[in-house]
Amino acid sequence: MTVPTVVVAGVGRFGALHARVWAEAGARLVGLVDPDTARLTEMAQAHRVDETDNALAPLLDRVRPDVVVIASDEASHVGLAVTALESGCHVFVEKPLALSSTDAWRIADTAAAHRRQVVAGHISRFTAPMARMRAGIEGGAVGTLCALRLRRDFSRAWYLSFGDRVHPVWESCIHDIDLAISFVRTPVRRVVAMCSGAAGAAAPSVVSALLEFDNGVTATVESAWLVPATAPGTLDDGPLTLDGAIVGEVEVLGLAGMFKQRLVSDALVEWTGAGVQVPDMSLWPEEDGVVGGALRREVGYALAVFAGRRDPDLMPVEEACWGVAAAEAVVESLRTGLPVEPARR
Ligand SMILES: NC(=O)c1ccc[n+]([C@@H]2O[C@H](COP(=O)([O-])OP(=O)(O)OC[C@H]3O[C@@H](n4cnc5c(N)ncnc54)[C@H](O)[C@@H]3O)[C@@H](O)[C@H]2O)c1
Numbered sequence: 311m312t313v314p315t316v317v318v319a320g321v322g323r324f325g326a327l328h329a330r331v332w333a334e335a336g337a338r339l340v341g342l343v344d345p346d347t348a349r350l351t352e353m354a355q356a357h358r359v360d361e362t363d364n365a366l367a368p369l370l371d372r373v374r375p376d377v378v379v380i381a382s383d384e385a386s387h388v389g390l391a392v393t394a395l396e397s398g399c400h401v402f403v404e405k406p407l408a409l410s411s412t413d414a415w416r417i418a419d420t421a422a423a424h425r426r427q428v429v430a431g432h433i434s435r436f437t438a439p440m441a442r443m444r445a446g447i448e449g450g451a452v453g454t455l456c457a458l459r460l461r462r463d464f465s466r467a468w469y470l471s472f473g474d475r476v477h478p479v480w481e482s483c484i485h486d487i488d489l490a491i492s493f494v495r496t497p498v499r500r501v502v503a504m505c506s507g508a509a510g511a512a513a514p515s516v517v518s519a520l521l522e523f524d525n526g527v528t529a530t531v532e533s534a535w536l537v538p539a540t541a542p543g544t545l546d547d548g549p550l551t552l553d554g555a556i557v558g559e560v561e562v563l564g565l566a567g568m569f570k571q572r573l574v575s576d577a578l579v580e581w582t583g584a585g586v587q588v589p590d591m592s593l594w595p596e597e598d599g600v601v602g603g604a605l606r607r608e609v610g611y612a613l614a615v616f617a618g619r620r621d622p623d624l625m626p627v628e629e630a631c632w633g634v635a636a637a638e639a640v641v642e643s644l645r646t647g648l649p650v651e652p653a654r655r
Pocket of ligand 1: 325365
C-alpha cells in the first residue's frame with residue numbers, strides 16, 4: 311500500500327468523524343456507503359467523495375479499496391465485515407465487533423482465511439493514560455494484579471435518543487469489558503450481572519456486572535445512562551456532533567500498588583456564557599486544526615497493521631472476540647439472574 315484507499319460504511323455521527331480522521335491520517339477516501347440517501351449525499355459533498363452506494367457489495371465491485379471502515383449500526387457490523395474481508399479488504403470495525411460470539415469468531419475466521427487484518431474500534435485502549443497503565447501493569451508496577459473497577463456513565467439524553475438501539479451492554483459496558491481484557495489479557499471465565507432503571511424501555515439504563523478472568527482477576531463494570539443535562543458537558547463543541555457527558559473512572563488494584571484514572575480528562579474547566587464545560591482532551595480533541603488524541607492514534611495503528619508495518623499486538627481480533635463473548639454473557643446473566651460462563655471457541 312502506498313496511499314491506502316478507504317471506503318467508509320455508515321456515515322452517521324461517528325462515521326463522519328472517521329471519514330475526516332482517516333483522510334487526515336493520509337488515507338484516500340474513495341467511497342461512502344449508507345442506506346440513508348440524503349445523509350450519503352450530504353457526506354459525499356462534505357468529504358468530496360464521488361463514489362457512493364446504499365449497499366457495500368456493489369460499491370466494492372466498482373471501487374477496490376484497501377480498507378473498509380465500518381461505522382454503521384451495531385447489528386450490521388458482521389455482514390459488512392464479512393463482505394469486505396471476502397472482497398480482499400482489511401477491516402476497521404467500530405465497537406462492538408459483533409453482537410454475538412458466533413458472529414465475532416466468524417469475522418476472525420474470515421479474516422484469517424483471506425489473510426486480511428481486522429481492527430476493532432476500542433478507542434479507550436488508545437488513550438495515553440490507558441497505554442501507560444497497561445505498560446505499568448506489564449512492567450510489574452502494581453505487582454500481582456488482583457482486581458479492576460471500571461465505571462462509565464452517559465448522558466440520559468443519549469439513552470432517550472439512541473441508548474436502547476441495542477442493549478446498553480453493547481454500547482457502554484463493551485468499552486470497559488475490553489479495557490479490562492487489555493489489562494488482564496486472558497478470556498473471562500464467569501460473569502454475573504444486575505440491572506435497573508428499565509421502566510417501560512426495551513433495555514435497562516443501569517448495569518452492574520462482575521467478571522472473573524481465567525487467572526482469577528476480578529473486574530466490576532458499571533454503567534448508568536443517567537447523567538442529567540445539568541452536568542458539565544464533556545463532548546460539547548468537539549468534532550463529534552453529540553452534546554453531553556461521559557463520566558467514568560478506571561481503577562487497577564495490585565498487591566504492590568494501584569492506578570486510578572478518570573476516563574475523560576477534567577484538567578480543563580471552562581466557565582463561559584455556554585455554561586460549565588470540562589471538555590474531554592483524550593478521545594478526539596482538535597489540535598492545530600486536525601483531530602488528535604486516541605482516535606488519531608487508533609487510526610494510525612490500524613493503518614500500520616494493514617500495511618504490514620506492525621503486528622496487531624495492541625488490539626488483537628482474538629481479544630475483541632473475548633470481549634463480545636463476555637458482553638453476551640452479561641446480557642444473558644441480566645436475563646436469567648444467574649452466573650454465566652462466556653462462550654469459548
Ligand atoms: N468508539 C467510540 O467512542 C464510539 C462513539 C460513537 C459511536 N461508536 C460506534 O460507531 C457506530 C455508529 O454509531 P453512530 O453513533 O455514528 O450511529 P448513527 O446512528 O449516527 O450512524 C449510523 C449510520 O449507519 C448507517 N447504516 C445503517 N445500516 C447500514 C449498513 N448496512 N451499511 C452502511 N451504513 C448503515 C445509518 O443509516 C447511519 O447513517 C456504532 O457501532 C457505535 O457503537 C463508537
